[in-house]
Amino acid sequence: MTVNRVVHFELPADNPERAAAFYRSVFGWNIQKWGGPQDYWLVNTGEEQPGINGGILRRMDPGHRTVNTIGVDDLDAMVTTATDAGGKVVMPRMTVPGVGYLAYLNDTEGNTFGMLEPDEGAH
Numbered sequence: 852m853t854v855n856r857v858v859h860f861e862l863p864a865d866n867p868e869r870a871a872a873f874y875r876s877v878f879g880w881n882i883q884k885w886g887g888p889q890d891y892w893l894v895n896t897g898e899e900q901p902g903i904n905g906g907i908l909r910r911m912d913p914g915h916r917t918v919n920t921i922g923v924d925d926l927d928a929m930v931t932t933a934t935d936a937g938g939k940v941v942m943p944r945m946t947v948p949g950v951g952y953l954a955y956l957n958d959t960e961g962n963t964f965g966m967l968e969p970d971e972g973a974h
Contacts, residue, residue: 891908953965
């Protein structure tokens with residue numbers, strides 16, 4: 852059972868390689884380009900203390916901001932709960948192969964967040 856906690860962050864960058872070098876240099880994070888189809892770098896922020904890992908991706912537009920993703924047990928039910936509370940879907944459910952199902956929404960203040968239903972068998 853997921854506890855509806857932030858499980859992933861995404862940092863948009865005009866130059867993801869430059870951003871990765873910055874975060875490696877400043878914080879010592881382990882950052883590796885993901886083998887997927889996009890410009891996406893997986894960020895491991897450490898193993899010793901509580902925290903979350905994330906990714907760096909190419910900025911899609913000038914307004915693209917950092918996005919936090921929340922783990923949920925039932926993506927479709929949580930999207931309904933969020934939209935009933937005034938949220939808006941900005942990217943409907945999609946499959947992330949080997950990871951699960953993801954959707955992006957805006958909250959009532961226009962902040963974008965993701966929700967991820969983990970499923971290693973997703974394809």
